[in-house]
Amino acid sequence: MNKLSHITIDDSGLPVPTPEIEQERKVALYDLLEDNSFALPAREGRAVAQGPYRLGLSIIERRLVFNIKAENEDPVGEFHLSLGPFRQVVKDYFQICESYFDAVKTMPPSQIETIDMARRGIHNEGARILQERLEGKAEVDTDTARRLFTLICVLHFGG
DSSP states (O other): OOSEEEEEEEOTTSOOOOHHHHHHHHHHHHHHHHSOOEEOOOBTTBOOOOSOEEEEEEEETTEEEEEEEETTSOEEEEEEEESGGGHHHHHHHHHHHHHHHHHHHHSOHHHHHHHHHHHHHHHHHHHHHHHHHHTTTOEEOHHHHHHHHHHHHHHHHHO
C-alpha cells in the first residue's frame, strides 16, 4: 500500500507547456501511476497514515510543495522543498532534451543514442538529488524518483 494512487499538478499561473514538455508530463504521470513506491516514514514516534496516497505537486513562492492526502482526501502531510538544489540539473536536463528532440529529426541513430545516454545520466542525477531532498520526509525508489523528477521539470519549466 506504499504507493501513489493519484497525482495532480497545479500548474495554474504557469506558461502553457510546449508539446514536448506536455508529452513528457503525460508519460511520467502514466508510468508513475502504473508502478511506484512512495512511503511516509514515522516521525517522532507518531503513527503514519497508510497509503495509497494522493499527491498534489505545485510551486508556491518558489518552493516545490508536496501535498499528501489519504484516499479519502484526508490530509496526511505537506512539505516544501527549495527549488535551488534542482536549478542546475533541471537546466541541464532541458538543454539535453532540446538537443535530443532536434537530433531525432536529423541525426543518425548512433548520435541520437549518445545524446539519449547523456539525457538519462542527467535524469538519474535529478532523481538522486530528489531522493536526498526527500530524506526523512518520504521514501521513494529510484524509478519513482526519476518520474517525479520529470514532473518537477515540468513545473520548473513554468515556475
